[in-house]
Amino acid sequence: MIKGLYLGLSCFLLFLSHILIFRRFNIRRKFFAITVSFFCGILIYTIFFLVVPEDSLHGFIPVLILAFLNGTFLHFFFYYFYIHFIQLSDRSLATRIMVEIEKSSSGRLSLGQIKQAYNIDKKISDELEDMVILGRLVKESDVYKLTPKGKVHLAIFKAIRTYAKLRRS
Amino acid sequence: MEIIKGIFVAIFCSCLALALHLAINLFRKGRQVGEPAIIELMRQTKLALAIWVGAFVLFIYLFFIPPVSIVVLTQKISRWGQLPGYAYGIILYAALCFIYLTIYYVLDRSVSATLLEIIENSPEGKLSGKQIKEIYGVEKKYQSELNGMLEGSFTVEEAGFYSNSLKGRLYARIAWMIKIILKLGPGG
DSSP: OHHHHHHHHHHHHHHTTHHHHHHHSOOSOHHHHHHHHHHHHHHHHHHHHHHSOGGGGTTSSOHHHHHHHHHHHHHHHHHHHHHHHHHHHHHOHHHHHHHHHHHSTTSEEEHHHHHHHOOHHHHHHHHHHHHHHTTSEEEETTEEEEOHHHHHHHHHHHHHHHHTTOOOO | OHHHHHHHHHHHHHHHHHHHHHHHHHTSOOSOTTOOHHHHHHHHHHHHHHHHHHHHHHHHHHHHSOOHHHHHHHHHHHTTTTHHHHHHHHHHHHHHHHHHHHHHHHHHHOHHHHHHHHHHHSTTSEEEHHHHHHHHTHHHHHHHHHHHHHHTTSEEEETTEEEEOHHHHHHHHHHHHHHHHTTOOSOO
């Protein structure tokens, strides 16, 4: 088990190297590249799992501490997964469109029908109001302005988006 | 042995926390009409966190004083050789990648970050709701979302009509169910 744990963690660090590839090269199909990196990681993991002897990775951290940390990670990972899924179900535009298609009697909708069922214009208004509640924006007579908190939030997003050459959605 | 025990205790405690959260939601009012969308989501996040932190106390207790059933199960699985270790390594790798991808998704697709950027980039550093929508391009957003769904094979297009693929249907139904159970309303 300890070997799998260390190798899984190492392969994840290797998987992260695609960020540097995105930075160095202009990759168009980024999600495809990430998927390929993920499966390459599993392949490398399998090779190392077969090659590395079981006992070689023992002793870095006491087993009891390692098991406790791993269990703690898993416990809070389930929370993270659950909350992320709730957020995605509730906030994602794509999810809402898919639910509207699913709810329709024929199970299919044209672009015009999607626009009738789901108003993105209202979604933008709601997003702006939410950001006022969260303290990222301030609304003064129908005009929105960034707060210091909003500026920090944006600076973090912009820095990472620029570094990884991500598009503006 | 210890690691397998930790995994089982974590799964048990998380299942308990999930069941408790869903049960509590049976008695909650959910999102109120006209209420800003973020409020109920914040309540749900805080409630779930409180439950999970509570369950973590149980996790600590069961980790150090495990019940006999978990000890027996752990002993059985540890006799399977290297297979559990191999499988768990992949699960851990996938879990870490999942966390990374969710952060990537937020960075890549965040509507709020883009709206903030639009306001900041304006000459006066302030815009009305109407101006923001014009710059953002609501019309283009529909098409870009649909393109993303087609690329991810969640949706298929036939003669100008969009329908969900099997993957999309499964995902939409789970999301729809979550919205009903947690009383989130249409959302979006």
